[in-house]
Amino acid sequence: MSLVGILLFGLGAASYRGAVDTRERFAVRTRLENEGAIELLAASLAQTQPGDTVALQRGLRDFMRWHRCEALRVTDSRGIVVASMNLDEVGRPVNPQDATRERGSIMLPPEKSNTDRQQVTLPIVWRKHPSDHGVPNLEEDGERAWLQGVMLSHVDTSLANARTGTAIVILAVVLLFYLLHRAMRRHFRSMSRISEGLLSRGDQIEQDLHSLRLEGEKGALATQWNRLIDLVEGLSATAQRATASAELKAVLEKSRKGALGEVINAVPDGLLYVVEKTRLAFGNTAAYRLLEVDVPEDGTASLDDLGFGAVGTLVVEHIRAALGADGAFVSASAVVEAEGGSGSYRVRVLPFNTRRKTGECVVTIADISQQVRADKAAEEFIAQLTHELRTPLTNIRAYTETLSSGVFDDPKVISDCYNVITKETRRLSRLIEDILSMSQLEVGSIQLHVDDVDLPSLLGDAVQDLRGLADEKQVDMQISLPSKLPKLQGDRDKLAVVMNNLLGNALKYTPSGGSVYVGCQVQPASATGGDEILVTVKDTGMGIDASDHSRIFEKFQRGSAEAVEEIVGTGLGLTTAREIARGHGGDIEVMSAEGEGATFIVHLPMSPQDAARGRSLQHSALVG
């Protein structure tokens, strides 16, 4: 600023001095020009006739067209004005103040208007004899008059204007500079801070771009600078994410093809990695299978672009619902049900926000269909069990109250009441025993203690145990075994329950005079590829209607024939028997028609491999 000020001052001083010098030079030249002009006028007027005032006046008038004069007159030798630019003074003596008789010119002091004036006085000599040089000869020439003029300086006026203009220009420049400085001061300060910030950080500038922002600064430059910093920060973050995504993509791509990829794809639960709120960065094989969508070619795709199946659509809806308004995922868990109850899936969204990165999450999809079915089956079993236990209790209570009320005094009614109470008490007792037996079968699997089983011995014992009942009912019970029977691999105690239940049912549902047959044989098993033992229990009892063949194996279910109601039973015997047979890798089939007896055939694999496979039962003994 000081330097500029000195420069401006020097410029002004130089301008002023130059103006002064110019003025002086122009003043000298103007004087000479005016003198020359007056001399020419005098010479011109000398060409007129002496006393021709009109010509004199005309001459003055022509001169004034080209020259600025304050005064211009011709006076005679007596001092009387004979011609003048001011017609009022013609014929009058010239003002003594203005009268001069000396040839020459003088510079009059400037008046208030600061305009230079030059008074020029020249004689006008009418020649009697023209001379070569034109210089008036006072001795020989004739009449004489005096030409006097006060001429104004055009140059002075111009100089004054130039001086004034220069001053104005200088002031304008100073003012402009001041205003420019004021306008630029804010920018200069911002630029100063920017340059200081950039220089001070050196190579570390990229570590913290945010600190380069001009906080608290106003002005367009500061605003735009801050916007630039924000833009660079955003671009930097985007570049970092892109780099990370590219690196992650490379890692994921590598993992897909490598051992890690094989491990992840072997996981039965679906696994998804979502980035940028809606972009699927990674998914394992199970996930794409559950979502019913093809794996994208480059491994990534937008959730909006993939065509999901019914379950996938529900899963994606759940993912979108877990996205908050701030663009970050929140923890969420829900069960998605497929249409028609074909499957149930637990979907968990786990936020994966790190380092201010949002919009990322890990999604797990677990197939819980079996658990849901098991839970529902358990609920139904509990409901059914409650009913089965309460039914005999209801009868016991009702008949007990009937007896105790004393309302019914008919002996037959009283006797019936006691009989029913006794029967229902026994029914309740057997039911509880059967339930306890079934409870020994672990829910979801049956634990077998596998060993060599002497099946002929086992069957012989079962028949012997029921021999007394058969004799009591006068039912003929026969057993037929092959001479050679290979050892069976199985759980002897559990197999004994099967045989006792089947033989017991045969005796229960066979009337007096009927017969029960027990047989055993070995045959090739198409299912296992090895041999299997078939145990047949055949009776000549009431038979089972074809519509009940599958129902009788369900818990608490019995034949629908009316006569079945008269026979005590819990509806759990065949259920237990089948579960045990299946636990050994076998099964039980029934062939029967109502009124034509029934034949139950137990299929039992013999090979150790089949028995081992049978140790883990897929069907629940209690809830399936």
Next chain:
Amino acid sequence: MANILLVEDDVHMLRVTSMWLARNDHEIVEARNGAVAQEFLLTRTFDLIVSDVNMPKLDGISLVRWLRSEHGSQTPVILLSSRSDQLLIAKEMEPLGVNIHPKPFSPSRLVADIERRLGEAGAAICHPSTISHEKGDVAG
């Protein structure tokens, strides 16, 4: 005297309930399951239906749904339920004008509940009483 349809697959429960209701001079029609009850309902009307829930062929809940929708009958119904989900059953059945009576129950209390229900329905008690053992073919 009221006409009461008694639907129960347990023969003992059917017998004792009929005995107690007969003391109040009601005409009792017995059905061993919901399907037999439907056959009766297609041919005659009743003042009250007392039905068990768990029965073969057609259970009590399905019978009520058929009664109210397809048959269009508003006959009062009392369901005898020993199930653990009685609350769920009541939630669906009570808006249909069905009362739930839990098992095990006291016969005298059941009779009292039946009489109250008949009274609400405006049924008249008449004499003499008969028990109609019109058991349907259970196996059919």
